[in-house]
Amino acid sequence: MHVGDDFTGLQELSMGVTSIRDPGNDDKRTIDRRHRAAAGALLFPHVYPSSLIDGKGPYTAQFANVATTQAEAIRLVDKAKANDFTGIKFYGTFDASWLPAAIAEAHKLGLHVHGHIPVGIRPMDAINDGYDEITHINWIAMQAMPDDVIKASNGIMRFEGPGRYAKDVDLDGLAINTIVGAMARKHIYNDPTMVAFEGIYVPENGDMAPSYAPFVGTMPPATERGFRTGGFAVPKDLTRADYRASWAKMVALLQRMHQAGVPIVAGTDGSGIEIVHELEIYVQAGFTPAEALAAATIVPARLVGQEAKTGSIKVGKTADLALIEGDPSAHIADLRQTRVVMLDGKLLDADALRSAAGFSGRPTSSMH
Ligand SMILES: [Zn+2]
Secondary structure, X not given: OOOOOOHHHHHHHHOOOOEEEEOOOOHHHHHHHHHHHHOOOOOOOEEEEEEEEEOOOOOOOXXXXXXXXXXXXXXXXXXXXXXXOOEEEEOOOOOHHHHHHHHHHHHHOOOEEEXXXXXXXXXXXXXXXXXXXXXXXXXXXXXXXXXXXXXXXXXXXXXXXXXXXXXXXXXXXXXXXXXXXXHHHHOOEEEOOHHHHHHHHOOOOOOOOHHHHHHOOOOOHHHHHHOOOOOOOOOOOOOHHHHHHHHHHHHXXXXXXXXXXXXXXXXXXXXXXXXXXXXXXXHHOOOOHHHHXXXXXXXXXXXXXXXXXXXXXXXXXXXXXXXXXXXXXXXHHHHHOEEEEEEOOEEEEHHHHHHHHOOOOOOOOOOO
16 A cells, blocks of 8 residues: 555554555655654554656656656666665656666665556566566556557556456457466566455446445544545446446456466555455455465565565564454455454554544444
């Protein structure tokens, strides 16, 4: 998730989230939070941040470090390493011709490389240039999109293109077979952030995405109202049913990747409270609850190189734990029922954390 204000730490801990990958934020604030947490002035999960690098243009990402030359891109990679970031996230307006040199620099420094796919190229090109991970499910589908989508993929087309065309993508066709096969063979991760796309394609305008339903009545009214903006407006020549069919195809694509052995790591790209619903979607896509849990524990621990310290319960590992009322190995939704959370061996009361984060009560489990 992109970490928000300080309360985010309390919110995430209340949900049993003891580590976060932040795929791009205001670097100054990321560093400031790290210093305050280390000094004991801020209660926060461990954060593994990526520095976001984009090119210059009308669609440059908010908070991005902007590179206008290849040399500048390499300097920004060096700066990320100097500031103890763990990865580099490239964005849509980054000049694709600079990827090989910028990625070589990142890999030389031991940095993880992931991101959107720069405009004009496809995800297979980014993998061939050295990406370790592709962020978001839409960028996997992009391998099978028409050229007019690829030419404009740094703008709204990255959502509207897959919304229009994904439903007709042949999962047994050459494009999808090529990318899924390459990702499995080369161990390229995908952080599909399914909840972000469900929220775009599925709800009618004014409706709430399924991620937020378990929290209704426990959030401040203005926050809850903010989650009722609904999905994207459907272009005039399409219907909501078309967008929902494209969403269903993206869930099937996730299933295909999982079956092929592509490592999947759970992320939300949202406010953070969507994480359990993200895992519910993985179960809908054929993951066992244990496999869905692994996508939020040991698999991302491996991605950030911390699997010897965290990511599973084992003697000698850091005590980053959550005690759940229920059985998430049978009902993944039970994961919302955190009661006690342990961060670095310190016990935290989940209800007290919820209250401090602004929730008036526990979420419901739902979706049993
Ligand atoms: Zn992103």
